[in-house]
Amino acid sequence: MHAELLIHASWVLPVDSDDRQLADHAVAIGGGRILAVLPSSEARASIAAREVLELPGHLLIPGLVNAHTHAAMSLMRGLADDLPLMTWLHEHIWPAEGRWVDQGFVADGTRLALLEMLRGGVTCFHDMYFHPEVTAQASAEAGMRAVIGMIVVDFPTGYAANADEYIARGLAMHDAYRGHPLVRVAFAPHSPYAVSDEPLARVRTLADELELPIHIHLHETRDEIQQSLRDHGERPFSRLDRLGLINPALLAVHMTQLEEAEIARLAETGAHVVHCPESNLKLASGFCPLAQLLDAGVNVALGTDGAASNNDLDLLGEMRTAALLGKGVAHSASAVPASAALRMATINGARALGLDHEIGSLEPGKAADLVALDLRAPHTQPLYHPVSQLVYAAARHQVRHVWIQGEALLRDGQPTRLDERAILDQARGWGERLGNFA
């Protein structure tokens, strides 16, 4: 067999159906796709590769899928912390957004986020923010795989005047990226409390027609439930179900408030949950019953949320938090094992986005989105089980190489396309402007 690139690593976690942990294996890549995953000894005998990369002490994993972000908000990282949710939103985040968020902000914020995510092994992200076509363009230029939310809210912002205009702008972006190799779109009605029934129903119809995912914040806090009971006489989940939105296209983000029947309904309908444990903790939103969801067979992906409420886009760290918190909440040390956390951050995210035929595991035929981590640091030695080490001990600075569709976007820890110095200069400039305003 001929390959363009053959990568030998000490360990490979393909995230296949058996959660195999492979020692001394190689991944062969050609045409942007994975051609084979096989023992290094066999690969040396059978594969002629244009480039061979030897990575002793390294672990290869599928690229991580960050299933919920507000990438541009990286520019608001740490702007206002340790505040009650409503104070944070009403007195800090929303005023700052009203004053500053324009296309330039979104472009610079997205590039900062892309740089951080690539450096941390994220190869695909699912975003929701204003001016999404700017996020889409920055992602395409960076060679990052992305699913960009066509945001919809009822109220006017600098981006659009009303729900119809949000949807129209979104559909224009959808047309512009039709057939793009890396960038796709999803509908992103912000939340049941920010979008009324009519646009939600329209989103549902359009998503059906265009076969697109629907990205929504749902049951983030107890207040959200109580407000809905007051205003609509039903829980947000029931309202969405009545509108036909609890279906396999749905990515319901947060879900800290769940009743047994809702968990069963998620499982029955095939709707997906995106768990954001660090954001939920930081904003004291409540505890998502992760182990119960997994036990019920619900597909749960993992997201960092935006950097204003996390405060990073470190999906590797989020895996660890998901596994640890999942055990704590379930009162069971065997709940959410390391392999489950890794699945959440890879194949489950791919499945939620309808991309599991393409990404999420290292299997022949899939796109070559993969990450190499160097585990020879003191804090990842000795090494008994690679998946344990990855989830419970490794840190993202150990990410040394990142490929998306076969292209090296991080090589020896350095970005190949993104101009780190320029991005950091822009970020500092925004920091000075927002900091003086705050």
Added chain:
Amino acid sequence: MHAELLIHASWVLPVDSDDRQLADHAVAIGGGRILAVLPSSEARASIAAREVLELPGHLLIPGLVNAHTHAAMSLMRGLADDLPLMTWLHEHIWPAEGRWVDQGFVADGTRLALLEMLRGGVTCFHDMYFHPEVTAQASAEAGMRAVIGMIVVDFPTGYAANADEYIARGLAMHDAYRGHPLVRVAFAPHSPYAVSDEPLARVRTLADELELPIHIHLHETRDEIQQSLRDHGERPFSRLDRLGLINPALLAVHMTQLEEAEIARLAETGAHVVHCPESNLKLASGFCPLAQLLDAGVNVALGTDGAASNNDLDLLGEMRTAALLGKGVAHSASAVPASAALRMATINGARALGLDHEIGSLEPGKAADLVALDLRAPHTQPLYHPVSQLVYAAARHQVRHVWIQGEALLRDGQPTRLDERAILDQARGWGERLGNFA
């Protein structure tokens, strides 16, 4: 003023009583002590230093105090994860300890832990393990500040045959390190369930006489409470209180199970709590009511626990988990702010160990134990509030310099005393031996 070393940094968090965040400040060091913390402009005019270090974009903080470790257990990092506590202990950790733990294991495991901790900005640790004199010696050789537990259990191990022998060996170590500039000792009766009344009472008397701290696991799990109610007719806390151990010398580690009256009693007596949030999550031990403890005025320090149940010794990450989990458990986003998490990891740890006159903050007269982090990475930009950035976004690989008593033990990210290659070789060797056995 003359100084041996003058460090200029973009930000300094001295962890003083006002939690000040100082921009463009300098720290002057001489004779292993902090001489002054002052604006850089003043320092340039008034201080003649033998060496001047300019650290633009860096943050200076006090050295971190890891108030609960089992350092040598680093060699069991990831040996057995995702298991119920009792399976983990009885079928994995204890058999492995019985088979492998000797002086060589403790020496190599401690050195691996020292390397990891130094690289992560930890300048003082509080340990509990077998063969503590080996841990003490390795720490002294490495130039690390340490408080080494004189372990006591009722049952025989490879280290001692009975409680009397544990205590005798501990006291010999105490004598050997009397007056040592960096290494001190504490009594470390393992837990109420592993030590009976008579040796506990003896420890209390000796600790009073020798003015030493007492380091104990307490109320780690609900099972521990139930077992004590069954065997002793009282909760472990009440039993220790009856034996006179709930006093200002006590460092009670874990405390996930607490009643209101116990919290009040901790505050009233001045006993200290060591919070280990990641270990508590990973072993599903329960949730320590951190915000309640802090509100009650209890001094709470922070520990990583051993690497077999964490799986790292990353106190910076532990600060973040403490702040995030503290908010989640308290249902309040303003609980456990970043500054409180930093205090836990510095001055509160120092106070718990009776060392707050010496370490825990950057103030003139204290020992020069300090850490410089480079915050110019994408994930710590832009920067609005240094303490938020440190706790919620920074990672330990950003630690570039570490000084203990004025000596640079990490310089430009490289250890100056420890032989990293040799330590990693030894760790790999143990990994092979234990891995084949498991």
